[in-house]
Amino acid sequence: GAVVSQHPSWVICKSGTSVKIECRSLDFQATTMFWYRQFPKQSLMLMATSNEGSKATYEQGVEKDKFLINHASLTLSTLTVTSAHPEDSSFYICSADRQATNEKLFFGSGTQLSVL
Amino acid sequence: SQKIEQNSEALNIQEGKTATLTCNYTNYSPAYLQWYRQDPGRGPVFLLLIRENEKEKRKERLKVTFDTTLKQSLFHITASQPADSATYLCALMNSGGYQKVTFGTGTKLQVIP
Numbered sequence: 001g002a003v004v005s006q007h008p009s010w011v012i013c014k015s016g017t018s019v020k021i022e023c024r025s026l027d028f029q030a031t032t033m034f035w036y037r038q039f040p041k042q043s044l045m046l047m048a049t050s051n052e053g054s055k056a057t058y059e060q061g062v063e064k065d066k067f068l069i070n071h072a073s074l075t076l077s078t079l080t081v082t083s084a085h086p087e088d089s090s091f092y093i094c095s096a097d098r099q100a101t102n103e104k105l106f107f108g109s110g111t112q113l114s115v116l
Numbered sequence: 117s118q119k120i121e122q123n124s125e126a127l128n129i130q131e132g133k134t135a136t137l138t139c140n141y142t143n144y145s146p147a148y149l150q151w152y153r154q155d156p157g158r159g160p161v162f163l164l165l166i167r168e169n170e171k172e173k174r175k176e177r178l179k180v181t182f183d184t185t186l187k188q189s190l191f192h193i194t195a196s197q198p199a200d201s202a203t204y205l206c207a208l209m210n211s212g213g214y215q216k217v218t219f220g221t222g223t224k225l226q227v228i229p
Contacts, residue, residue, distance in 0.1 A: 006159070034216075041124075043205070043221040044160070093159045103148065105217060107159030 002028050004096050006108025013084055014116055021079045021111045023094030029074035030096035034105070035067075038091045050077040084115040118143040120220035122206060128226045129196055137191040137223045139206035144218075146208040149182055149189050154203045154222065163204075164191075168211065196227045 003026040013019050023033055031052050036044040048069050049057040056069035066088075068080040081088055091112050095105040121140045129135045139149070148167045152160035166173045166182045166189065173180045179192040193200050203222040209215055 004159075041221075043120075044219045046216055046218075049216070091157075095159070103165055104150075104162050105160075107161070110157065110159045112157065 002098050002106045004106045004108045006094055010112040012114045015085055016083055018080055018082045019084055021092055023077045023108050025075045025096045028098045032097050033077040034095045035079050036093045086115045089113055089115045122220040122223045126224040131227055131229050135193040135196045135225055137204050139189040139220055141187050145211050147211040149208045151191050152205045160205055198227045198229050201227050
């Protein structure tokens with residue numbers, strides 16, 4: 001099956017610093033990738049849809065200046081949490097849609113972000 | 117408002133029995149419904165998709181039913197094994213072209229040896 005690689009698996013940073021998370025589709029080209037955050041015992045909440053070569057589409061309530069998304073190639077999307085604060089601590093997961101139908105999403109392994 | 121509800125309480129079941137998980141939704145007209153498995157600290161893994169015009173789908177020990185009148189999907193794991201212990205998420209995409217997939221909160225299944 002298709003593989004989506006997400007890096008790093010976990011990161012601890014100081015408040016005020018920025019953190020970059022990478023999401024790569026290893027064996028297919030992904031025109032569209034998705035970024036989610038998940039709090040303990042809660043569902044995945046879609047943050048934004050990342051489109052290759054164009055601006056990301058953010059969900060309501062998600063600050064685009066705080067969560068910068070770059071989808072520079074068909075296999076790589078990055079999420080940068082800028083000026084991180086403790087309330088940004090969460091599990092961030094990316095997914096890619098191999099067939100552009102949303103019928104089967106392939107997820108990365110997630111990144112646990114802890115902001116001190 | 118739109119809701120996808122799964123039993124938030126953990127489901128404990130004896131090994132070898134059939135586990136049945138429920139997904140109810142309101143104010144959606146789904147084109148299809150998906151089930152994913154999520155292990156702790158990991159991303160979800162796709163299991164099955166069932167379309168609005170399908171009643172039932174099977175894959176090995178898994179069975180999914182979809183009742184658009186009741187607005188409910190049931191997910192069954194037969195002959196459950198301890199390795200089936202995980203959180204199971206249902207997700208759906210509304211009809212009307214390419215739209216985002218929305219996830220339920222998941223039900224944690226524990227299969228007891």
